[in-house]
Amino acid sequence: MMFALTVNASILILAAATFHTSGQTEVADIDRAHVLLEPLLGSNLAPTLFGVALLCCGLNSTVTATMAGQIVMEGFIQLRLAPWARRLVTRLIAMVPAVAVILWLGAGELGRLLILSQVVLSFQLPFAIVPLVMFTASEAKMGPLVAPRWLTAVCGLIAAVIIALNINLLATVILD
Numbered sequence: 607m608m609f610a611l612t613v614n615a616s617i618l619i620l621a622a623a624t625f626h627t628s629g630q631t632e633v634a635d636i637d638r639a640h641v642l643l644e645p646l647l648g649s650n651l652a653p654t655l656f657g658v659a660l661l662c663c664g665l666n667s668t669v670t671a672t673m674a675g676q677i678v679m680e681g682f683i684q685l686r687l688a689p690w691a692r693r694l695v696t697r698l699i700a701m702v703p704a705v706a707v708i709l710w711l712g713a714g715e716l717g718r719l720l721i722l723s724q725v726v727l728s729f730q731l732p733f734a735i736v737p738l739v740m741f742t743a744s745e746a747k748m749g750p751l752v753a754p755r756w757l758t759a760v761c762g763l764i765a766a767v768i769i770a771l772n773i774n775l776l777a778t779v780i781l782d
Contacts, residue, residue: 609666617659672696725779729772735765 621639624630624647643652676692687695707719741747743758753761 609662613659613662613666617656617663620656668697668700672700725775728768728775732765732769732772735761735768739765 624643625639639656643656644650672693676696680686704723708716711719739758739761742753742761743755745752
């Protein structure tokens with residue numbers, strides 16, 4: 607997760623610094639950002655590195671989701687599969703809907719789909735954070751590894767902020 611944070615932050619900082627200094631403040635599409643990097647940075651390696659960084663982010667997300675799926679399948683559902691079958695099932699669950707939507711809407715809508723995927727992920731986040739905060743605060747579940755009250759309070763506050771931001775996003779989308 608720290609690798610993904612580092613790569614994502616690096617991409618964001620690079621893009622913000624490059625486009626802000628050159629006066630390109632209306633870059634809202636990944637294709638446009640990719641095309642503008644070479645002339646702005648003066649290197650034909652910049653767009654390639656940008657693509658590699660995005661690929662690394664995607665791979666990291668896939669690995670994280672696959673590991674989470676494995677843990678859920680084995681630990682909570684008690685479904686044990688051979689490693690190759692487990693990887694196939696979890697990757698198909700992740701990839702088939704994405705490929706279907708891309709084929710349905712077309713490659714021209716990838717920028718919009720990327721934004722939509724981030725919105726959907728933001729709405730899923732509270733469903734992971736709230737139980738996580740509750741489980742780590744439970745002495746019955748965690749035993750001696752239970753989170754201290756101050757940490758539970760901070761995590762609860764963070765979860766509340768995320769939920770409030772999601773409600774704001776939903777209200778903005780519905781009312782606009």
